[in-house]
């Protein structure tokens with residue numbers, strides 16, 4: 310039986326009324342009885358509490374989109390992992406390409422966030438992925454390896470199962486042009502090989518998500534690939550119908 314994680318990254322969208330409306334529509338339309346597919350929503354910080362309260366009694370998980378690695382102190386504008394834990398976050402996305410590009414985060418920062426999340430008992434979703442320029446230069450797998458080595462530095466072989474990796478080619482994010490099935494298959498197979506080589510057989514169970522223009526139409530094919538254990542969905546996670554249809558495709562494949 311396949312296991313899937315279908316994660317919605319709302320990015321900087323949805324104030325509290327819009328967050329409530331989206332969750333209301335998701336709750337009305339979905340059936341969460343299937344334990345092998347987990348739905349995760351990652352709203353902006355300001356909606357975490359409200360959304361968390363609305364999903365408290367159903368099988369939907371809550372996640373944040375970022376965190377700081379320090380536990381407290383003079384870090385204006387930042388949010389600690391313990392704060393996220395206290396508000397009910399089970400997961401947190403780190404290393405998203407928008408944060409790497411727009412906010413100049415590097416693998417050292419991402420690695421510090423990862424260890425801080427693990428200390429707070431939150432599951433990190435670590436995003437990796439190449440730019441179009443890197444793909445065209447034939448550097449895709451070197452880039453992925455460098456990002457894996459850097460962001461997962463000093464992770465133990467036991468802990469690798471508590472980390473989720475999202476492969477998100479930068480050129481496919483928000484563009485409407487997802488990677489092809491062949492490109493996703495090749496990248497996910499290589500990522501699996503890389504992590505098994507570093508962390509041993511425990512890494513066979515690490516969830517690998519694909520992200521980048523996942524939608525109702527392409528999700529079934531992508532989720533059907535051997536080393537694709539879920540999706541990190543941006544744009545389509547803002548529409549209840551689209552997000553649920555991706556979730557339902559995973560439910561079908563898990564049976």
Ligand code: PGA
Nearest residue numbers: 482483521522542543544
């Ligand atoms: P997208 O975003 O689905 O809108 O391409 C994915 C992401 O950024 O995680």
